[in-house]
Amino acid sequence: MKLRARLAVTLGLAAISLLVLLGWGQSRWQSRIRVDALAEAAVHRMESGGRERCEANPERWPRDRDARRRRRPPGPPERTLPRHRVFAYDANLISANPDSPAFPPDLARQLKAGDDVATQRSPKRRRTEIAVRMPWNEGPCAVLLMRSKGPPPWFSAAVLMPAFLVALVVILVALLAAGPMVRRIRQLTDSVRRIGSDSEEPVHVEGNDEIAELGAAFEQSRRTIEAQLASLREREAALRNYIANTTHDVMLPLSVLQGHLASLQQRIEAGDTLDAKAFVPSLEESQYLGSLLHNLNAVARLEAHEGLSHRDPIDLNRLVERVVDRHQPIAKRKQISLDLAVPETTIEFPGDLTLLEQALGNIVQNAIRYNRADGHVAVILEGSANQWALRVVDDGPGIAPADRERVVEPSFRGSEARTRHPHGMGLGLHIASDVADRHGLRLALRDTHGGGLTVELIHAG
């Protein structure tokens, strides 16, 4: 059912109910007045000569209508009273007139209970009966029974018809009055349906009422949804960009690795005798590939500001051992000495295990990758939980002082870093720098005494 029809029906039903209730109350009130008037008129008539006529001829009273019409007693005009028949009874409720009906038992009970006037309605037989006790208690006319015909007044068309007419008017008024409201709701519905489509039209409803407030709430929700959609689109674009960059980054070392392996195969096919060193470039490239993927993962997390979602106490001694063990195979193959030193007492530091390990791994990998054969790399953890330093010392070519600041800039764009040094140390040190920054550590680069580079991660406490 449409809103307008529902409103009209609701108001119409409410009006009918109210009017019926008022009509019923009014009819009850009128009925009571009518009973009182009949009782008063009956007593008055009997006192004005009716008693004498009744007692003179109780077997026939009140059949003598002509005489009654001739001498109408003073008092309330009977035409204002409903048409009724009267029967006389003695104090024991027995009538001398054989035409009189037996006295109704309900009325008898009311009189015996002490009432002077007793009434009963009988909707089934469509009549009302009133019993009136006379001021005297002797003789055959001590109680009068009046019986009027007709339905109970509250079922009369006189009460119900106006109710239906008023209800009809109310329904028509409601239909007309609901028009503007329904129009505004339809306008709101159309606006809300446009949310999520390409239209950027705001949800707006004129006015200062609840419908306008609903419109404002929808507009607020629309803006939130639009912002979330924009953010999702942005992330989707970034993801696509990330996948494209990653594919490019991975393809390069993969191509180099394929080239190394193909070269090895050709040399074997040509009858060359290969020594262990021949496989070093392939192994180094495969390790670089693994490290690159870990780095790209780290970049994705850092760019998404998820860098420190996990801060757990990290055993730095174990972390150093793990990183050195990871890089030991490639260092040995490149004939580079890789050693570590950690304090006897374990140093714990709250941080992101994966990112810190990746940061140190990058520094160690660079120290090995850019070192010469027979070079050295040492990883040293010193200090205590409150104040410690993690140094990676090498005797390789080092980094020119002018370039040092640039490679440890704490904030960077991953894609920029990759394109700047797609196959070099740029990404690794940038990640190390960013991870250090997010952990409150200082990343410092300096010359190694005697030549080479020393990279330090310092926790100053």
Place this chain on the structure above:
Amino acid sequence: MSNRILLVEDDVALGQQVVQTLSQAGFDPHWVQDGDAARGLDPDDYRVIVLDLMLPGTYGMDLLKRYRVKSEVPVLILSARDDTADKIRGLKLGADDYVTKPFFPEELLARIQACLRRPNLVGTERLVAGAIQIDLQRREVSNAEGTLSLTPVEFEILALLARRKGSAVTREALVDAALDPAHDSSRRTLDVHISRLRSKLGEDAIQLETVWGIGYRLSGGA
């Protein structure tokens, strides 16, 4: 104790490689490829368990929890996902260490040996490094040639290196532990003490290695 190592790894190629590596290193690997098979095994039958986290039929963490209920056997996690939460959860559940894929076979071996070494790091009154024997209580050092006459500083240096046999110790740590800061606490003084110690060790001096960029290391012996 046997050299049995339980490997729980579903990937056939990687499993074969690891089994080969472990066998060549003198271990006795027992390889199971799914969690259901691993669930019924007694962890105390093995010296080390190498556990992959992503397994068909179960999750490696569940196996780890199950093993830890009744056993303290070292467990090394193989993690393909670069996920910190996974590693931390594994370590909290009682794993001793983890190795992130991809890895060189030597790296895995080094981590397994680190797991096996760890319980032996408890202090003892007698330290042995090859032929060199150190009695910490009587403060005596001997080798195949007999008891050596060491100064207190030389003894402290050797004892510290022997306690951390196989590991490099920084010059700073040796200076702090053995030298008197009020007198001769310079690195150069330490080098002089090391030189004298080497001459007293005779043929065993080869065990006292100089580690570039760090300091010294005492190697040798089982």
